[in-house]
Amino acid sequence: MRWVRLKAVARKEVIHIIRDVRSLGIVVIMPVVLVLFFGYGVSLDLKHLPIYVYDREASEQSQALLKRFQSSDYFEIVRVVNNYSELAKALDDGRAKMAFVIPSDFSEKLRAGGTVSVQALVDATDDNTANIIIGYTQALVQVYSNDVQLEWLQRRGQRVQPPPLSVETRTWYNENLESSAFIVPGVLAVVMSVIGAFLTSLTVAREWERGTMEQLISTPVTSLEIMLGKLVPYFLVGLFDAGVCVVLAIFWFQVPFRGTVMALLISSALFLIALLCLGFFISVVTKNQLAASQIALVATFLPAFLLSGFLFAIEQMPQFVQLVTRILPARYYVSSLKMIFLKGTPVAMLYPQLVPLAIFALVLATLATRIFQKRLV
Amino acid sequence: MNIAAQAAIMLAGLSKSFPGVHAVERLSFEVYPGEIFGLVGPDGAGKTTTLRMLAGVMPPDRGTATVAGFDVGRDPEGAKHHLSYMPQRFGLYEDLTVDENIRFYADLFGVNKAERELRSGQLLRAAGMSEFRGRWAGKLSGGMKQKLGLICALIHRPKVILLDEPTTGVDPVSRRDFWRILYELTAEGVAILTSTAYLDEAERCHRVALLHQGRLLFCDTPAHLKARLGKGVLAVTSPEPRRVREQLQNAEGISSLVLTGDGVHIVVDDVARRMAEFQARLKQAQVPFDQIQRVTPTIEDLFVDAVSGGKVRR
Ligand SMILES: Nc1ncnc2c1ncn2[C@@H]1O[C@H](COP(=O)(O)OP(=O)(O)OP(=O)(O)O)[C@@H](O)[C@H]1O
Numbered sequence: 001m002r003w004v005r006l007k008a009v010a011r012k013e014v015i016h017i018i019r020d021v022r023s024l025g026i027v028v029i030m031p032v033v034l035v036l037f038f039g040y041g042v043s044l045d046l047k048h049l050p051i052y053v054y055d056r057e058a059s060e061q062s063q064a065l066l067k068r069f070q071s072s073d074y075f076e077i078v079r080v081v082n083n084y085s086e087l088a089k090a091l092d093d094g095r096a097k098m099a100f101v102i103p104s105d106f107s108e109k110l111r112a113g114g115t116v117s118v119q120a121l122v123d124a125t126d127d128n129t130a131n132i133i134i135g136y137t138q139a140l141v142q143v144y145s146n147d148v149q150l151e152w153l154q155r156r157g158q159r160v161q162p163p164p165l166s167v168e169t170r171t172w173y174n175e176n177l178e179s180s181a182f183i184v185p186g187v188l189a190v191v192m193s194v195i196g197a198f199l200t201s202l203t204v205a206r207e208w209e210r211g212t213m214e215q216l217i218s219t220p221v222t223s224l225e226i227m228l229g230k231l232v233p234y235f236l237v238g239l240f241d242a243g244v245c246v247v248l249a250i251f252w253f254q255v256p257f258r259g260t261v262m263a264l265l266i267s268s269a270l271f272l273i274a275l276l277c278l279g280f281f282i283s284v285v286t287k288n289q290l291a292a293s294q295i296a297l298v299a300t301f302l303p304a305f306l307l308s309g310f311l312f313a314i315e316q317m318p319q320f321v322q323l324v325t326r327i328l329p330a331r332y333y334v335s336s337l338k339m340i341f342l343k344g345t346p347v348a349m350l351y352p353q354l355v356p357l358a359i360f361a362l363v364l365a366t367l368a369t370r371i372f373q374k375r376l377v
Numbered sequence: 378m379n380i381a382a383q384a385a386i387m388l389a390g391l392s393k394s395f396p397g398v399h400a401v402e403r404l405s406f407e408v409y410p411g412e413i414f415g416l417v418g419p420d421g422a423g424k425t426t427t428l429r430m431l432a433g434v435m436p437p438d439r440g441t442a443t444v445a446g447f448d449v450g451r452d453p454e455g456a457k458h459h460l461s462y463m464p465q466r467f468g469l470y471e472d473l474t475v476d477e478n479i480r481f482y483a484d485l486f487g488v489n490k491a492e493r494e495l496r497s498g499q500l501l502r503a504a505g506m507s508e509f510r511g512r513w514a515g516k517l518s519g520g521m522k523q524k525l526g527l528i529c530a531l532i533h534r535p536k537v538i539l540l541d542e543p544t545t546g547v548d549p550v551s552r553r554d555f556w557r558i559l560y561e562l563t564a565e566g567v568a569i570l571t572s573t574a575y576l577d578e579a580e581r582c583h584r585v586a587l588l589h590q591g592r593l594l595f596c597d598t599p600a601h602l603k604a605r606l607g608k609g610v611l612a613v614t615s616p617e618p619r620r621v622r623e624q625l626q627n628a629e630g631i632s633s634l635v636l637t638g639d640g641v642h643i644v645v646d647d648v649a650r651r652m653a654e655f656q657a658r659l660k661q662a663q664v665p666f667d668q669i670q671r672v673t674p675t676i677e678d679l680f681v682d683a684v685s686g687g688k689v690r691r
């Protein structure tokens with residue numbers, strides 16, 4: 001292996017990246033866009049959901065209940081109306097996610113110690129959101145109801161005992177259930193897949209398509225020099241982009257980072273090597289940019305999105321799909337990132353993730369070095 | 378042993394088949410240092426396949442080929458330091474500038490910076506391209522692209538140069554530059570093997586090999602080949618060459634006939650006798666023609682004659 005030749009191939013590859021608007025866009029803009037997109041847009045947190053209220057009683061008591069809604073982070077009372085048709089319209093055109101109705105005999109029934117029903121009309125076009133809204137609403141109403149009960153008993157001079165049992169949920173590692181904390185590892189895996197496999201899957205195929213490969217392989221450059229020269233620039237770009245994503249996540253979205261930079265670097269490097277070699281392998285085999293890019297997307301980008309535990313929890317997938325995720329590097333990468341970010345797991349404890357990643361990297365690198373021949377037929 | 382007399386390229390029974398086609402069949406010839414050797418043949422004759430095998434980018438099926446002393450079948454990488462190959466299709470990077478392409482190839486061949494600058498300066502001047510160093514290769518004209526290809530191929534002073542139809546689609550001026558550079562190289566003892574579609578270009582080679590369906594028809598100097606033809610060639614100049622052909626193609630004593638720009642070339646068995654016959658025949662059929670005269674045969678005449686079997690129709 002000659003350093004000059006490797007450097008020549010790498011320099012040429014960098015020029016290709018810089019001079020092609022699309023690859024430059026993917027390298028420079030895509031990571032930022034994806035982090036922002038998922039950080040804001042696909043946020044799984046439901047906060048400040050717009051609700052409409054129809055308070056048919058407008059008493060001190062009904063106001064007290066509404067205040068609970070208003071002061072929670074989850075809801076935002078955008079309007080108080082005084083008929084059903086306005087509620088219906090607001091739900092129809094999506095201005096309200098929920099309409100909340102308090103009956104006219106609200107305080108009267110409560111005073112009498114009876115049961116009173118409040119009505120919540122929920123927009124269930126997105127059933128996931130609807131379930132969360134219902135959950136939040138029930139919780140708020142339940143808490144209020146307990147308080148009313150306590151007060152009622154106290155007024156009657158009874159010795160007040162706190163409820164005998166209560167479930168206190170604490171979500172560990174991600175105390176505020178901020179979904180951006182879950183999102184960032186996934187975004188990293190997606191960004192790396194695009195840089196690592198998608199972009200590299202084009203490099204060799206492009207040379208075949210444009211006819212530059214024939215001349216290249218008639219020179220003394222070795223196949224290993226071609227491979228490394230092509231992959232090293234993407235390796236550096238991939239790590240750089242990972243850094244951009246992490247910095248954005250930590251400083252913009254305040255995602256907690258409890259681990260070490262070393263752990264992050266090692267797992268990212270292993271994942272990236274596996275992807276680069278896979279992209280190179282695909283490119284060599286197909287010799288066609290379109291086919292190569294599609295195979296690369298299906299083999300890396302989609303799994304990173306759907307099967308890595310990024311958007312959907314692996315434990316909730318069907319058994320068969322769970323098995324499939326075991327052969328996907330993205331799964332181990334996302335899981336290692338979650339541990340590094342949220343738990344601060346040190347490198348030494350990450351072997352269940354790092355060992356499979358290292359195996360993928362090794363196997364794919366071996367395959368990639370074997371597959372490329374300086375031969376036409 | 379006399380080094381100069383040792384062949385730079387040597388083929389012995391070289392063969393290559395693809396499914397359903399013998400692209401190259403038992404090809405044998407030698408190219409010596411300081412020689413420009415032309416591979417001539419119609420589409421699909423096997424020129425590209427031959428050059429690819431010699432360049433070490435396609436393994437031969439049978440036979441051997443030695444380039445700069447290395448057997449390309451056994452050690453395809455060995456000769457690569459000493460040869461350069463310009464594929465039929467433009468093989469450089471269109472989004473790299475002229476200088477960047479040159480530097481890339483210089484680096485691959487281990488040419489140092491001082492040598493690269495000296496050599497590329499000379500070559501760019503010789504090619505009339507000094508002012509285009511910063512231009513993207515993709516933005517060059519066809520002729521300039523080919524000249525850039527040649528410059529990249531020459532940057533490391535190879536002993537053997539393999540060119541596949543290098544001047545196809547190249548303007549006459551660039552073509553002249555191209556050939557001038559090739560002739561200069563022969564003075565340095567470089568062996569050049571070039572395929573060509575232009576028969577007039579084949580005549581500029583020191584020796585040519587005529588290739589047809591993967592087989593070697595003849596291999597000799599252009600002058601010897603012409604002498605070998607033995608028969609005579611008549612040139613009929615006419616404003617309507619097609620009608621001349623129509624009228625004469627079935628005439629007696631013809632072994633082959635080709636259209637040229639301003640008439641037809643006819644290879645005949647007996648020049649004096651046929652000239653009179655053709656004149657009479659064309660007059661009778663009222664086909665307009667300016668004159669019929671004996672000409673020295675061109676490679677094209679030879680080639681067409683060889684391909685059509687060289688049999689005189691009786
Ligand atoms: N990779 C290949 N796979 C299958 N057949 C091939 C391949 N390369 C060449 N051939 C066939 O081999 C024969 C010789 O082709 P070759 O390209 O060597 O001819 P050529 O003389 O260079 O022609 P041209 O003037 O068109 O460039 C043709 O019949 C061609 O179709």
Ligand SMILES: [Mg+2]
Pocket residue numbers: 424425426465541
């Ligand atoms: Mg060809």
